[in-house]
Amino acid sequence: MNVIGLGYIGLPTALMMASHGVEVVGTDYNKELVATLNAGKTTFKEDGLDELFQDALKAGIKFTTDYQRTDLYIVSVPTPYDKFSKKVDACYVVAAVKEVMRVCPKGATVVIESTVSPGTIDHFVRPVIEENGFTIGEDINLVHAPERIIPGNMVYELLHNNRTIGADDRAIGEKVKEYYASFCQGEIVVTDIRSAEMSKVVENTFRAVNIAFANELARICRHDNMDVYEIIKICNMHPRVNILQPGPGVGGHCISVDPWFLVGDYPRLAKVIDESMKTNDSQPEYVLNRIYEIMEERGITDNRRVGLYGLTYKENVDDYRESPTLQLLESQERHLARPLKCYDPFITQDIVKNQFHDLDEFLNDVDLVVIMVKHDQIKQNWDKLRGKVILDCHNICPLEGVYHI
Numbered sequence: 279m280n281v282i283g284l285g286y287i288g289l290p291t292a293l294m295m296a297s298h299g300v301e302v303v304g305t306d307y308n309k310e311l312v313a314t315l316n317a318g319k320t321t322f323k324e325d326g327l328d329e330l331f332q333d334a335l336k337a338g339i340k341f342t343t344d345y346q347r348t349d350l351y352i353v354s355v356p357t358p359y360d361k362f363s364k365k366v367d368a369c370y371v372v373a374a375v376k377e378v379m380r381v382c383p384k385g386a387t388v389v390i391e392s393t394v395s396p397g398t399i400d401h402f403v404r405p406v407i408e409e410n411g412f413t414i415g416e417d418i419n420l421v422h423a424p425e426r427i428i429p430g431n432m433v434y435e436l437l438h439n440n441r442t443i444g445a446d447d448r449a450i451g452e453k454v455k456e457y458y459a460s461f462c463q464g465e466i467v468v469t470d471i472r473s474a475e476m477s478k479v480v481e482n483t484f485r486a487v488n489i490a491f492a493n494e495l496a497r498i499c500r501h502d503n504m505d506v507y508e509i510i511k512i513c514n515m516h517p518r519v520n521i522l523q524p525g526p527g528v529g530g531h532c533i534s535v536d537p538w539f540l541v542g543d544y545p546r547l548a549k550v551i552d553e554s555m556k557t558n559d560s561q562p563e564y565v566l567n568r569i570y571e572i573m574e575e576r577g578i579t580d581n582r583r584v585g586l587y588g589l590t591y592k593e594n595v596d597d598y599r600e601s602p603t604l605q606l607l608e609s610q611e612r613h614l615a616r617p618l619k620c621y622d623p624f625i626t627q628d629i630v631k632n633q634f635h636d637l638d639e640f641l642n643d644v645d646l647v648v649i650m651v652k653h654d655q656i657k658q659n660w661d662k663l664r665g666k667v668i669l670d671c672h673n674i675c676p677l678e679g680v681y682h683i
């Protein structure tokens with residue numbers, strides 16, 4: 279098996295397959311990443327990933343920049359979206375499949391794991407295969423097996439989540455299912471490709487819409503001075519109500535991206551989704567306004583005394599793509615304001631201006647602390663926040679007089 283793309287999804291998948299008896303070569307065009315893996319190091323942190331890596335190495339996994347001639351390919355490359363059209367940008371998937379077509383033998387199966395919008399495989403992937411002289415279903419089999427694992431708990435979820443396999447031909451779907459069943463303890467459903475594409479995007483859209491609902495409730499409650507957390511707690515005691523938590527915004531490369539595919543493809547139909555995404559996208563700016571309100575109320579006139587705790591897109595991960603903190607800093611910069619101070623225990627390199635690398639130094643330098651991310655570290659250090667003005671975007675701080683969004 280050749281796994282193409284060794285990022286957050288491709289790497290754990292390749293390692294999992296290899297450590298469960300599948301002969302695997304991992305391919306990535308990033309030479310540095312391949313060199314790091316070949317030097318015996320993983321490229322990001324996840325519970326259990328290093329152990330899995332060692333098992334896969336023992337089982338003989340190889341890493342290279344070259345595509346392999348084999349009978350099964352798993353394509354796990356990024357699918358960003360175009361910020362203006364809101365449509366999926368399938369360029370990485372197309373490029374990978376083109377490369378596969380150059381080396382694969384007749385009879386090979388190509389599994390797309392990357393998240394794509396419904397119809398992407400028909401519109402972009404099938405033509406690439408046919409342009410190369412292959413007949414789909416005869417020379418090449420096509421499958422879509424979207425991933426479902428959550429950053430922060432990837433290895434566990436890879437083993438335990440149910441998953442979906444979409445195939446043109448059920449027998450091929452069942453064959454691919456056997457590979458995933460070598461490690462996956464969840465139920466594996468075999469369906470058609472469009473249903474697999476759609477269900478993946480719908481899952482993330484469901485979560486995005488529900489987070490937007492919680493964020494909207496926070497704004498309504500703030501407007502009339504009600505406690506949104508108390509209200510959500512009470513409502514969730516109803517047997518059919520399960521409201522998510524408001525927060526400083528939505529980051530990462532899944533929930534803040536995938537629902538836009540539906541808005542891009544069905545602009546006149548995807549109304550609730552469109553509004554929800556706009557609500558989530560404007561949440562960091564909403565937090566910025568809260569910061570200004572609190573500064574005014576507490577007589578803090580200098581924004582050099584304000585610090586954002588947390589740069590990652592969520593707690594206890596080192597991934598800061600599209601994070602609410604970065605979105606907040608971006609909108610601050612648009613207003614030509616001096617960037618606020620920042621600190622994150624998971625980010626050791628400098629990624630923004632005014633970034634600290636030590637919690638104590640950071641806290642010594644600010645009067646107003648905004649808890650943007652609920653890392654475990656801050657929960658173990660409440661004592662150090664005594665005497666500070668605190669804006670807690672997650673309702674986790676037990677100290678007196680804390681502000682909320």
Ligand code: SAJ
Nearest residue numbers: 426427428481482485522523525528529530532533591592
């Ligand atoms: N968030 C809130 N309030 C909440 C829950 C989350 O504001 O109540 C925020 C988080 O802080 C974060 C963002 O939403 O900024 C997304 O975080 P997340 O933990 O909800 O999800 P992701 O993006 O890390 O992973 C999602 C998962 N999808 C679903 O739960 C439906 C995961 O299973 C997918 O595999 C992943 O997207 C993906 O790769 O598509």
